[in-house]
Amino acid sequence: MNILVFGGVGQLGQCIQKIAEQKSIQGFIYLDEKQGNILDTDLLKSLFQEFQPAYVINCAAYTAVDKAEDEVDLARKVNKEGAANLAKFCDEFDATLIHISTDFVFEGNVPQLLTETDEAVPVGIYGLTKLEGEEEIAKLTDKYFTLRTSWLYSEFANNFVKTMIRLGKERTELGVIVDQVGSPTYAVDLASVILHIIETKSTAYGLYHYSNEGVTSWYDFAVAIFELAGLSTHVKPLKTTEYPTKARRPAFSVMDKAKIKADLSITIPHWRESLKQCIKAIELL
Numbered sequence: 001m002n003i004l005v006f007g008g009v010g011q012l013g014q015c016i017q018k019i020a021e022q023k024s025i026q027g028f029i030y031l032d033e034k035q036g037n038i039l040d041t042d043l044l045k046s047l048f049q050e051f052q053p054a055y056v057i058n059c060a061a062y063t064a065v066d067k068a069e070d071e072v073d074l075a076r077k078v079n080k081e082g083a084a085n086l087a088k089f090c091d092e093f094d095a096t097l098i099h100i101s102t103d104f105v106f107e108g109n110v111p112q113l114l115t116e117t118d119e120a121v122p123v124g125i126y127g128l129t130k131l132e133g134e135e136e137i138a139k140l141t142d143k144y145f146t147l148r149t150s151w152l153y154s155e156f157a158n159n160f161v162k163t164m165i166r167l168g169k170e171r172t173e174l175g176v177i178v179d180q181v182g183s184p185t186y187a188v189d190l191a192s193v194i195l196h197i198i199e200t201k202s203t204a205y206g207l208y209h210y211s212n213e214g215v216t217s218w219y220d221f222a223v224a225i226f227e228l229a230g231l232s233t234h235v236k237p238l239k240t241t242e243y244p245t246k247a248r249r250p251a252f253s254v255m256d257k258a259k260i261k262a263d264l265s266i267t268i269p270h271w272r273e274s275l276k277q278c279i280k281a282i283e284l285l
């Protein structure tokens with residue numbers, strides 16, 4: 001059984017590789033942007049023809065939240081058209097598509113748990129183009145899992161945890177936003193869920209919310225990172241208005257995970273436990 005992983009060298013792609021190796025699951029083909037550009041339909045066709053994949057995992061995305069505000073066309077191409085290209089080929093070649101989306105599809109102006117049936121109203125270009133990608137997939141193929149996740153971090157690539165550890169070693173004080181609340185997600189845990197879908201041959205297709213358990217602010221998350229990493233950096237709580245960014249971000253984007261827990265029979269680790277695992281893995285690098 002072949003499993004094509006697009007965006008295979010990004011953060012989540014590397015986490016999938018880690019878990020697949022740990023579990024000795026064969027058949028994964030990890031494609032970087034050159035080997036598997038999701039905008040190149042000729043290339044995609046030849047990959048589908050050659051590998052006849054049972055599963056396609058789409059970890060490829062335009063993820064630069066602020067830059068997306070200036071690069072709307074590119075963000076839309078990758079996040080919408082790229083997702084649509086994969087969905088079309090999955091449908092044609094009868095492959096199951098596992099796609100990743102984001103909490104940033106929500107406006108997040110009400111402190112209320114977000115379910116899969118809640119209306120998505122993105123506040124920035126990144127979230128908007130990711131929502132467009134989700135919609136294309138739902139239109140173009142039946143055998144898909146779209147997993148919306150939030151605040152991904154890991155020992156791989158660039159993410160908030162690694163940024164905090166780097167800045168924490170350079171500075172004695174850091175200002176971090178306290179009025180944006182969500183659920184951090186260890187990308188290795190998300191990778192385990194993706195592999196669980198494949199291993200159990202689940203046919204519970206559809207849209208799902210997945211993050212680690214628990215709720216926090218970026219500020220409290222940063223404090224926990226420094227504590228666990230043994231750094232004495234002082235963290236100053238900032239309001240969103242005190243840390244201006246090009247893109248707006250949701251103030252509250254905590255997702256309800258009841259559907260994924262029930263349909264896939266999984267238990268989800270708390271973010272603090274997973275953060276400990278990640279910090280240990282970073283220390284071993």
Ligand SMILES: NC(=O)C1=CN([C@@H]2O[C@H](COP(=O)(O)OP(=O)(O)OC[C@H]3O[C@@H](n4cnc5c(N)ncnc54)[C@H](OP(=O)(O)O)[C@@H]3O)[C@@H](O)[C@H]2O)C=CC1
Nearest residue numbers: 007010011012033037038060061063100101102149151152
């Ligand atoms: N990071 C986060 O906090 C969150 C991420 N997500 C979603 O999770 C998924 C995985 O994210 P993550 O692993 O963190 O992201 P990364 O940015 O680490 O990885 C994305 C990968 O996609 C590649 N890529 C970009 N354009 C193309 C293209 N046209 N064809 C093929 N590959 C391409 C990038 O290559 P290159 O770097 O060379 O451009 C990069 O390797 C994404 O769908 C993202 O939207 C959801 C919630 C939170």
Ligand SMILES: Cc1cn([C@H]2C[C@H](O)[C@@H](COP(=O)(O)OP(=O)(O)O[C@H]3O[C@@H](C)C(=O)[C@@H](O)[C@H]3O)O2)c(=O)[nH]c1=O
Nearest residue numbers: 063065102103104150151152160175176177218243249
């Ligand atoms: C580096 C830094 C960030 N921040 C704030 C800015 C922002 O509101 C928050 C997180 O910043 P980052 O730029 O690391 O993360 P950001 O790119 O906003 O993260 C998002 O990425 C996309 C891809 C997603 O899908 C989302 O789920 C989410 O994880 O922390 C500070 O307050 N102080 C700092 O020193």
